[in-house]
Amino acid sequence: MAKLLQVDFEFHGPFGEAMSTALVGLAESINHEPGLIWKIWTESEKDQLGGGIYLFEDEASALAYLEMHTARLTQMGISEVRGQIFDINQPLSMINQGPTSH
Template sequence: MAYILQVDFRMQGPFGDEMAQTFSGLAESINKEEGFLWKIWTENQETSEAGGIYCFQTKENAANYLEMHSNRIENLGINEINAKIFSINSKLTKITKGLY
């Protein structure tokens, strides 16, 4: 079973192509995290929000990454972090062509 970590927070930017360029090194480092499978990057410039949907092999991997990532973005001055960890219902996800 895999686990989803959902994270979002207020951020003033960058967004779009500038975000992709600015955070490409971060994206590469996420690939090296223990138990990491994939991430979908999310952004909404109109509401000044960003975050991501991550998939990890275990709930412990997701929780460990969340702790590290929360500290990292809090050090950047972002204090209101919304985060949840979910298990994946693989049978329903397969029917709806999910990324699992």
């Protein structure tokens, strides 16, 4: 059963177009993560936050990615990574055109 992973962390930039340019290689590499269906990148320059919403094929894939991603962010000097895995209410999400399948 698909799982949604929500991650956020303190981030001081770059944001917007500069972020898109600087992190294109990372974005391309994420496509190769086992079990990943899609990712939506999130950013808030106002609140100095970065993160993402991910859809994984299963909980094991989401947990493995969260562990690897937390370690990568820690190596980049980010001290607090918040990650939460959610079940998806498929019938309600379908009413609102939620992209919950592949």
